[in-house]
Amino acid sequence: MSQPDVVLRAKKVRKEYGLTVALNDVDFDLVRGKVTTLFGENGAGKSTLMKILAGIERPTSGSLELDGQDISFSNSTHAKSHGISIIHQELSLAPNLTVRDNMFLGSEIRSMGGRVNYTAENDKVREIMKRLQHNIRPDELVGDLRLGQQQIVEIARALASDARILIMDEPTSALSNVEIEILFTVIEDLKSHGVSIIYISHHLEEALHVADYIYVLRDSNMIATDEAKNVDLPGIVRMMIGREGVGATALDQKTDQIVLEIRNLTIADPSNPARLAIDNFSLKVHAGEVVCLYGQMGAGRTELLETIAGRLHQISGEILLNGVDISGLTIGNRIKTGVALVPEDRQRDGLVQLLTVGHNISLSSVSDFVKKFIMRTNPEIVSIEKKIQDVRVKTSSHKSLITSLSGGNQQKVVIGKVLLTGPKAIILDEPTRGIDVGAKAEIFQLLTEQAKHGLAVLFATSEISEAMTAANRIVVLSKGHISAEMDPKKVSQPDVMAAADDKTSKRRIGAGA
Amino acid sequence: MSNIVSKVKKNPFAGFTFSKLLTEGRAFIALAVIIVVFAYLSPNYLNLSNVIVMTRHVGLNALLAIGMLLVILTAGIDLSVGSTVGLSGVLAGFMLMQGIQVPGTHTVLYPSVWVIVVLCLFAGALVGLLNGILITRFKVAPFITTLGTLYVVRGTALLIAKGETFNDMTGKPELGNTGFNVLGLGKFLGLPTGVWVMIGVALLTAVLLTKTVFGRWLYALGGNERAAELSGVPIKRVKIWVYTLSGVCAAATGLIIASELTAGAPQTGQSYELNAIAAVVIGGAALSGGRGHIRGTLLGAFVIGFLGDGLVIVGVSSFWQMVIQGAVIILAVALDEAQQSSKKKQKLAKAASDK
Numbered sequence: 001m002s003q004p005d006v007v008l009r010a011k012k013v014r015k016e017y018g019l020t021v022a023l024n025d026v027d028f029d030l031v032r033g034k035v036t037t038l039f040g041e042n043g044a045g046k047s048t049l050m051k052i053l054a055g056i057e058r059p060t061s062g063s064l065e066l067d068g069q070d071i072s073f074s075n076s077t078h079a080k081s082h083g084i085s086i087i088h089q090e091l092s093l094a095p096n097l098t099v100r101d102n103m104f105l106g107s108e109i110r111s112m113g114g115r116v117n118y119t120a121e122n123d124k125v126r127e128i129m130k131r132l133q134h135n136i137r138p139d140e141l142v143g144d145l146r147l148g149q150q151q152i153v154e155i156a157r158a159l160a161s162d163a164r165i166l167i168m169d170e171p172t173s174a175l176s177n178v179e180i181e182i183l184f185t186v187i188e189d190l191k192s193h194g195v196s197i198i199y200i201s202h203h204l205e206e207a208l209h210v211a212d213y214i215y216v217l218r219d220s221n222m223i224a225t226d227e228a229k230n231v232d233l234p235g236i237v238r239m240m241i242g243r244e245g246v247g248a249t250a251l252d253q254k255t256d257q258i259v260l261e262i263r264n265l266t267i268a269d270p271s272n273p274a275r276l277a278i279d280n281f282s283l284k285v286h287a288g289e290v291v292c293l294y295g296q297m298g299a300g301r302t303e304l305l306e307t308i309a310g311r312l313h314q315i316s317g318e319i320l321l322n323g324v325d326i327s328g329l330t331i332g333n334r335i336k337t338g339v340a341l342v343p344e345d346r347q348r349d350g351l352v353q354l355l356t357v358g359h360n361i362s363l364s365s366v367s368d369f370v371k372k373f374i375m376r377t378n379p380e381i382v383s384i385e386k387k388i389q390d391v392r393v394k395t396s397s398h399k400s401l402i403t404s405l406s407g408g409n410q411q412k413v414v415i416g417k418v419l420l421t422g423p424k425a426i427i428l429d430e431p432t433r434g435i436d437v438g439a440k441a442e443i444f445q446l447l448t449e450q451a452k453h454g455l456a457v458l459f460a461t462s463e464i465s466e467a468m469t470a471a472n473r474i475v476v477l478s479k480g481h482i483s484a485e486m487d488p489k490k491v492s493q494p495d496v497m498a499a500a501d502d503k504t505s506k507r508r509i510g511a512g513a
Numbered sequence: 514m515s516n517i518v519s520k521v522k523k524n525p526f527a528g529f530t531f532s533k534l535l536t537e538g539r540a541f542i543a544l545a546v547i548i549v550v551f552a553y554l555s556p557n558y559l560n561l562s563n564v565i566v567m568t569r570h571v572g573l574n575a576l577l578a579i580g581m582l583l584v585i586l587t588a589g590i591d592l593s594v595g596s597t598v599g600l601s602g603v604l605a606g607f608m609l610m611q612g613i614q615v616p617g618t619h620t621v622l623y624p625s626v627w628v629i630v631v632l633c634l635f636a637g638a639l640v641g642l643l644n645g646i647l648i649t650r651f652k653v654a655p656f657i658t659t660l661g662t663l664y665v666v667r668g669t670a671l672l673i674a675k676g677e678t679f680n681d682m683t684g685k686p687e688l689g690n691t692g693f694n695v696l697g698l699g700k701f702l703g704l705p706t707g708v709w710v711m712i713g714v715a716l717l718t719a720v721l722l723t724k725t726v727f728g729r730w731l732y733a734l735g736g737n738e739r740a741a742e743l744s745g746v747p748i749k750r751v752k753i754w755v756y757t758l759s760g761v762c763a764a765a766t767g768l769i770i771a772s773e774l775t776a777g778a779p780q781t782g783q784s785y786e787l788n789a790i791a792a793v794v795i796g797g798a799a800l801s802g803g804r805g806h807i808r809g810t811l812l813g814a815f816v817i818g819f820l821g822d823g824l825v826i827v828g829v830s831s832f833w834q835m836v837i838q839g840a841v842i843i844l845a846v847a848l849d850e851a852q853q854s855s856k857k858k859q860k861l862a863k864a865a866s867d868k
């Protein structure tokens with residue numbers, strides 16, 4: 001076997017946060033011009049390793065080697081000057097700046113005299129966006145973009161730096177299938193130009209598909225590495241979680257009782273009020289039923305779910321919970337009556353970063369622990385700890401700061417918060433964003449379990465395998481309309497995807513039923 | 514790993530270690546330095562009577578600062594409190610000296626002192642309510658809103674008093690409105706009423722912040738407003754309450770000052786809002802919201818008060834006083850930035866070892 005050409009190497013890298021060992025003497029080789037995929041459960045230490053490679057964090061011990069030379073990065077700018085660029089798992093864009101300013105923040109193109117050359121920057125933005133087949137304009141405010149578009153900007157920023165080592169930590173968690181395909185062609189293109197890529201994703205098929213080499217981290221230890229052609233998906237899952245992977249399966253436990261009913265709901269697009277995001281939408285969700293809202297980005301899923309939760313307001317139509325119209329209620333009162341939302345963007349809408357894990361979990365139900373105006377902390381802590389176990393948050397204590405958790409565990413905290421309110425109907429917007437296979441199955445199992453006790457579940461996803469396995473019923477949303485309602489047991493994956501594609505879809509209500 | 518940790522015996526005084534004091538209490542350090550320096554420079558500085566006088570001054574700023582802390586925790590700011598101090602004193606003077614004319618008659622009512630107190634506090638609450646409504650319903654930024662009300666309220670105070678000062682606010686026995694000066698000059702267990710008010714309000718607010726739902730909401734709202742809203746926190750209501758409470762604190766301060774001086778001047782309280790903000794910030798709160806506590810704010814108020822009075826006692830010129838006070842504010846906050854990172858690390862280690 002010929003010795004592969006290693007461009008970046010980590011030797012016995014160790015990282016400790018207080019008493020938490022995030023990386024336990026890990027070795028890692030990045031081969032030039034190839035894609036190396038890193039697999040591992042939530043909290044396995046993937047992002048930590050990436051941050052060390054990109055100079056953002058310093059290892060507790062161990063060393064790095066770049067092109068065969070020992071190197072130690074003092075900060076991310078230093079790493080960047082050696083051509084290492086990173087796409088962060090949690091978006092790190094400034095919402096008040098334009099796409100262009102975000103992309104060139106800290107590395108502005110300057111003309112003579114030191115002034116920023118906006119024309120050159122704009123051209124570069126357009127060129128990269130064209131490569132990504134997007135028409136995001138350079139002067140758009142990042143804060144006005146959808147989450148998926150923001151992720152595109154994040155990718156574009158990394159491309160703009162002309163890096164020779166590109167780290168992608170969950171670049172696709174908010175992207176549609178089409179956008180992921182485009183990203184893959186870009187990756188192929190980069191590879192042919194000799195760029196070395198580290199790729200992390202909890203969409204395992206996709207991650208294995210792009211990989212040339214794979215690494216698996218489990219509980220802070222690097223437990224396996226191989227060429228991608230020698231491994232298969234079940235094998236990777238086994239290595240990641242240490243046992244056979246189980247997919248979540250929907251149980252047929254639907255009852256006749258309607259919990260959540262939506263009647264003729266019409267919602268304006270918040271970013272463009274002249275357009276309708278949701279047009280005359282009706283749906284019934286029964287107790288015990290798990291309904292999947294499948295559709296592409298921009299189909300109106302988030303708008304629909306946020307309206308049910310009370311953040312947005314409809315133009316017309318009704319939202320009924322157990323037969324009572326809740327459209328007039330505040331968000332807080334909707335939560336009390338029993339509808340709660342797990343939002344799409346956990347950093348922006350789901351978590352309070354300054355609070356502890358525990359206080360985040362109890363945030364929506366603090367009033368339940370009040371006796372004579374004073375909060376009773378003991379019952380509160382008992383409930384919090386129970387939820388931490390229920391949703392299996394990996395944390396050293398409920399007193400840890402929420403920001404010290406890995407991305408997937410933060411997501412579990414948001415779900416725990418919502419479950420603690422004792423909802424009758426739970427709505428989830430992309431609930432498995434950034435969550436590992438094991439936890440994905442766990443979360444849907446959890447929802448199925450809750451459904452058994454009469455919970456109505458409505459979740460939105462753009463991941464087709466999730467729609468097929470976890471739901472009792474798939475409602476396909478396309479451009480604000482229901483384009484099909486299907487029974488996942490009776491249709492095939494391509495059928496569902498075709499129905500969601502706004503170009504091919506026709507009204508096919510009941511197809512396959 | 515966790516086995517090893519659980520064997521470490523828990524030290525009951527672990528919360529009060531010296532290193533924690535260093536990292537937590539920059540205000541504490543500042544205060545200690547100030548006391549030591551001035552005690553050295555002036556033998557009278559640490560006289561019991563002088564300490565009580567200084568504490569009385571501190572109490573006034575602390576009362577404002579407590580209200581300000583609530584506002585700052587929501588990432589807001591209340592610039593109108595100084596004006597409300599003036600308004601409250603003037604209102605008290607007006608009602609005490611000129612009474613309230615019943616509309617359409619020639620009858621003039623002289624309310625008793627406790628009614629005046631309640632009405633003045635109510636006026637403060639109204640100013641705060643106005644701030645809160647403008648900020649939440651009309652989405653005017655807190656800085657702009659309260660800058661506006663700063664002028665409006667000060668103007669109103671001047672209008673009511675016609676630019677004059679109400680002197681000799683002792684009341685008349687035949688009108689049944691005596692006793693106003695108790696608030697400022699009365700003593701209980703050797704401490705002036707104002708100090709007791711500060712202690713009472715501080716304790717109540719500490720409970721409010723740490724033990725009630727409202728407190729939890731406040732920190733969540735300041736930490737991430739969108740997430741708090743989606744979690745069911747009634748953010749508008751919380752904000753309106755916060756500004757209202759700040760207004761009440763300001764009115765109470767105005768009453769105490771008027772009572773101490775037995776005079777209500779419409780100019781009272783000018784630039785007090787800045788002292789209050791300084792106390793909150795020295796006490797470790799973040800202007801971006803979500804971080805801060807009563808303990809720190811009180812210490813901050815003591816730093817400013819003891820420093821200011823100390824400079825007067827040792828005879829530093831008032832120009833230099835300003836320069837030094839400004840420098841201390843910047844120094845205290847700059848120190849904090851340096852300490853935040855080490856504090857974070859300790860917290861993580863502690864969180865990891867708690868399990």
Ligand SMILES: Nc1ncnc2c1ncn2[C@@H]1O[C@H](COP(=O)(O)OP(=O)(O)OP(=O)(O)O)[C@@H](O)[C@H]1O
Nearest residue numbers: 017022042043044045046047048404405406407408
């Ligand atoms: N700043 C920090 N302070 C304390 N602990 C941390 C910090 N960052 C990460 N950790 C801990 O280190 C471990 C590894 O976290 P990391 O973010 O690398 O996981 P990950 O593999 O990227 O997971 P995910 O798939 O959920 O993103 C976790 O247990 C996490 O709680």
Ligand SMILES: [Mg+2]
Nearest residue numbers: 046047089407
């Ligand atoms: Mg990660």
